[in-house]
Amino acid sequence: MTIVPTPQKPLRKLGFLTIGLFDEADPAAGHESTLQIIELGERLGFDSAWLRHRHFQFGISSPVAVLAAATQRTRRIELGTAVTPLGWENPVRLAEDWATVDVLSGGRLNPGLSVGPPMRWDVVRDALYPDTADAEELGYGRVERLLAAVRGDALTAGAATEGFEAYSDRVQPHAAGLIDRLWYGGGSLRSATWAAEHGMNFLTSSVVFAEESADLDFAETQLSHVRAFRAAHPAGRVSQGLVVIPTDTASPSQAAKYHAFAEKRLPRTREPQGPKRAMFAPDLVGTSAEIAERLYAHAAFREIDEVAFALPFTFDHDDYVQILTDIATRLGPALGWKPAS
Template identity: 75%
Template sequence: MLRKLGFLTIGLFDETDPRRGHESTLEIIELGERLGFDSAWLRHRHLQFGISSPVSVLAAASQRTSRIELGTAVIPLGWENPLRLAEDLATVDILSGGRLNPGVSVGPPMHYDRVKQALYPDAEPNFSFARVSRLLAAVRGEPVTEFAGTEGFERFSDRVQPHAPGLAARLWYGGGSLRSAAWAGANGMNLLTSSVVKAETGAAEPAGFAEIQLSHIRAFRAAHPDGDAARVSQGLVVIPTDSATPAQIAKYRAYAEERTPRTLTPQGPARMMFAPDIVGTSAEIAERLSAHVAFREVDEVAFALPFTFEHDDYVQILTDMAGSLGPALGWRPQTAR
């Protein structure tokens, strides 16, 4: 039975009118709250025409909503200073009344060779899990300096301020490999698993996407102090068509078909596996998900909205998710609980 239903958006905008795109994202989050969704998540895009500062956008969303949880899926820490990010996250969590769910990941920034001189011109930073550990420590309220006290007329703290109690328990790691899933579990984080996983080396024929994702979920929970109760959220791309127009259905199917070839075999040197997008009525999607071995292992999801659709398309998809697909999966809107 699905307990929590969320959605993820990239928040695209027109370079000539970025405000309209950001307003559209905020309106979609507001709609999600009215429809009873449990959570809304923003994806990160740097030097592209998608949201580059999801924490800022979620700060705005926190003042236009009152209940829905607000997450990032995910913030790549290679672009961030963990201490400064901890300050921003704590501030937005306080403003939201404790609704922030930050998701993060590590590794070098995408196209690092192109941005290194602008991002880190004077040093070669560490892009390992140690970067997440620094963020965790700062969010948990551990000292980040040896000094605390008064200097002149000013008071100083030795830990990040404001401190947001409970935020550390709502930190998520976006993992796509056995190693990252096990690390997240061992460090007491929650796990975001998406429509992309790594086909682990060693097997001549890799298992299917669902089986690989299932192995990650189980490795995470085996390493987590909470065991089988550790939180995992799945982020597949599903597009319900119950109330869609014929033109919308044709567009949705064309979108999925164009992306299908990449789902057939592992892609690139990292051997990444992509899940097929699922397009159909809510009943058809629910049937396919019931056969998905990794979906059967979770009780919360953050279904990803397609990147390139229009505002009206997102309204239709979210309305069908909340009104038809969620209930078909055993979920009840927040407004009905």
């Protein structure tokens, strides 16, 4: 029998991340599946559910719209994005959307974001910004504009009444407290430090960047980011998002599919990838006891008390039901977590 090591402190918050795949010929079914998975997460006691953006693909392109729907089908679970690539968004309009969803949810929205040119920038830039692509600020300045809008800073000189119309000089609605629930998704020391210095929370995932470090151990690299963030922002929250697939109640065919999925992705974890030297964490597949043991051996996980485990992006609805149920009823308790009531 595998003995699960005792952690120094129990896992405090347990969440999950999904991409929300759909069939191009029937997109409604995939979106409904995602909403049902979020509802299931709440029933199982998960603390949070997160959606990832997929643009010009067959995954959810508008998490803000799906999360607005989820606010009306849930009452407790926190709802987040992990992450919104800000290069696709107008910061002021996004702040309006986020504030609206936060109001609808009763203060449960946890938006995560990242910066930089959108993926496949050379392909999408003319569709996104046909006249201004070269002039767009796609770095941290774009986040600062968003932070000001969410915080409720005055953005115009337009607070006035004109005829029958009243105008505000800040984004409306103003969602008090939302600014404290903004997350930055980063994989480098620079991003971890920047997020901390600007009072954001920090999302770290199954991808980090080796940068100039000679240490090619994923867990140690991720740990350095966590510690850098906390040194600059001790009160900030940190969440880790590894791919975790328990097999406790999986059928033989499901278990075989899960192991094949992880095996196919394993080669990319052996050395840094691309010019940015991206490092990928291996997917964790096995019984909950086996996964818990591997997590407790993970240097970064040992200093984490919040997670948003990522669901594989190519599985079926029934697979997600089984995986989430095992996480909530077996893996979570093995990590010291208690479901929310």
